[in-house]
Amino acid sequence: MGKNNYEDEEMTVELELENGEVVNCAIITILAVEGQDYIVLLPLDENGENQDGEVWFYRYSENPDDPNEEPELGFIDDDDEYERVSDAFDEYLDNCEFDELVDGQE
Numbered sequence: 001m002g003k004n005n006y007e008d009e010e011m012t013v014e015l016e017l018e019n020g021e022v023v024n025c026a027i028i029t030i031l032a033v034e035g036q037d038y039i040v041l042l043p044l045d046e047n048g049e050n051q052d053g054e055v056w057f058y059r060y061s062e063n064p065d066d067p068n069e070e071p072e073l074g075f076i077d078d079d080d081e082y083e084r085v086s087d088a089f090d091e092y093l094d095n096c097e098f099d100e101l102v103d104g105q106e
Contacts, residue, residue: 012100015041015056024048030060031088037061038085039073057085072096 011027024043032038039060042050059074076082 012044013041015043025056026050028055029084029089029092031092033084033088038076038088039071040089055089057082057089 013025013027015023015025017023023046026044028040028042030037030039037060039058041056041058043054043056043069044050059076060071061074062071063069076085
């Protein structure tokens, strides 16, 4: 098919920015922080790559009554809230790296 077979496995979402620009983002994970779900997105350029390693955090909510409905993404405008999500994501990354280290040991 294409040379990027892994893209089929990687979940992506198209995000429309306030200026109308549409950015394709890879979904890294969904974190639950204090009873609220947050989605962590990695913005990709037209080649499907991320140059600067910057991730975006959004509030994430699904309609429990209609699983087929598009999930809602909400902007985080509270600094403290953003900080909590950022900390949770750092912890998530630490756990991922830890798992890789453990798996990699002979």
